[in-house]
Amino acid sequence: xxxxxxxxxxxxxxxxxxxxxxxxxxxxxxxxxxxxxxxxxxxxxxxxxxxxxxxxxxxxxxxxxxxxxxxxxxxxxxxxxxxxxxxxxxxxxxxxxxxxxxxxxxxxxxxxxxxxxxxxxxxxxxxxxxxxxxxxxxxxxxxxxxxxxxxxxxxxxxxxxxxxxxxxxxxxxxxxxxxxxxxxxxxxxxxxxxxxxxxxxxxxxxxxxxxxxxxxxxxxxxxxxxxxxxxxxxxxxxxxxxxxxxxxxxxxxxxxxxxxxxxxxxxxxxxxxxxxxxxxxxxxxxxxxxxxxxxxxxxxxxxxxxx
Ligand code: NDP
Ligand code: OXD
Numbered sequence: 001x002x003x004x005x006x007x008x009x010x011x012x013x014x015x016x017x018x019x020x021x022x023x024x025x026x027x028x029x030x031x032x033x034x035x036x037x038x039x040x041x042x043x044x045x046x047x048x049x050x051x052x053x054x055x056x057x058x059x060x061x062x063x064x065x066x067x068x069x070x071x072x073x074x075x076x077x078x079x080x081x082x083x084x085x086x087x088x089x090x091x092x093x094x095x096x097x098x099x100x101x102x103x104x105x106x107x108x109x110x111x112x113x114x115x116x117x118x119x120x121x122x123x124x125x126x127x128x129x130x131x132x133x134x135x136x137x138x139x140x141x142x143x144x145x146x147x148x149x150x151x152x153x154x155x156x157x158x159x160x161x162x163x164x165x166x167x168x169x170x171x172x173x174x175x176x177x178x179x180x181x182x183x184x185x186x187x188x189x190x191x192x193x194x195x196x197x198x199x200x201x202x203x204x205x206x207x208x209x210x211x212x213x214x215x216x217x218x219x220x221x222x223x224x225x226x227x228x229x230x231x232x233x234x235x236x237x238x239x240x241x242x243x244x245x246x247x248x249x250x251x252x253x254x255x256x257x258x259x260x261x262x263x264x265x266x267x268x269x270x271x272x273x274x275x276x277x278x279x280x281x282x283x284x285x286x287x288x289x290x291x292x293x294x295x296x297x298x299x300x301x302x303x304x305x306x307x
Contacts, residue, residue, distance in 0.1 A: 002027035002038040007045035022285035069195035091145035093273035129154030135186030138193040183210040194307035195222035208234035217243040220272040235264035246272045
């Protein structure tokens with residue numbers, strides 16, 4: 001039995017070293033033709049569609065990250081299970097990223113930097129944190145942690161999720177109507193939904209037209225959820241004062257993309273939260289042991305829902 005590895009974006013040697021420490025007796029290889037029949041599990045990021053052909057005993061495809069859309073888009077047999085990474089260090093990083101941008105806007109950091117250029121000493125009125133409303137689309141492992149961080153600093157939080165179960169101590173909405181409520185009331189919108197057929201194209205012209213004039217967007221979900229032309233139009237029209245975007249259709253973003261110079265847009269190179277190799281490989285190794293022993297897997301997705 002063996003584990004297959006694939007990624008063009010990660011340091012595979014580091015994965016192998018960590019996995020060998022955890023699973024010294026298991027064969028680990030990144031060559032698909034090495035022992036295709038022996039592969040029970042594959043650990044991948046952005047694998048091509050044909051990669052698993054011949055791996056007839058594959059039972060589990062594990063994402064190296066939180067998202068699984070790079071796996072759910074592949075033509076995988078229905079019996080193959082899919083797991084992902086849920087790790088507190090990713091939640092902490094994601095919360096740092098989102099708080100950074102909310103605080104920077106709410107406390108006028110850039111306006112003060114501009115004033116400093118001109119040696120201007122002028123206080124800009126700042127609303128109380130409880131009057132600054134932050135909407136979070138997606139209240140899962142990451143969104144819930146961000147909500148806690150924001151609430152700790154006094155911000156008013158509203159969430160949007162799919163199911164209406166287990167409401168936390170702040171308003172949580174569901175459905176199209178709920179989405180509209182969040183869009184209309186948010187001073188700052190944070191979008192971190194998984195990419196599924198139900199979330200595709202969510203942030204379009206109609207969505208931006210509902211948002212408060214001068215509001216801000218942080219988009220760390222997937223590019224399929226965001227209409228980038230509508231985003232540019234909303235920034236040009238001042239509907240959005242600022243957008244921070246961490247994810248793009250094609251990464252790295254083309255050097256001739258007009259997005260680089262779009263006023264009001266801040267670009268980061270898909271860095272909001274990065275899985276740590278040691279913790280990731282611990283989860284992956286544990287899932288391998290569970291797979292072999294028939295125990296329930298950690299962080300398995302519902303293949304029907306796609307997340
Ligand atoms: P989870 O699966 O834990 O949470 C997903 C949340 O989205 C849940 O609250 C879920 O609702 C909600 N949701 C799913 N579908 C819908 C829908 N159709 N309508 C409304 N709400 C919906 O995911 P994570 O929090 O771990 O990660 C979220 C995403 O963040 C990842 O899929 C990935 O795309 C992105 N990400 C980005 C990173 C970056 O660096 N840019 C890093 C890591 C992740 P419910 O609770 O009802 O199930
Ligand atoms: C992830 C990501 O899904 O980095 O982990 O986007």
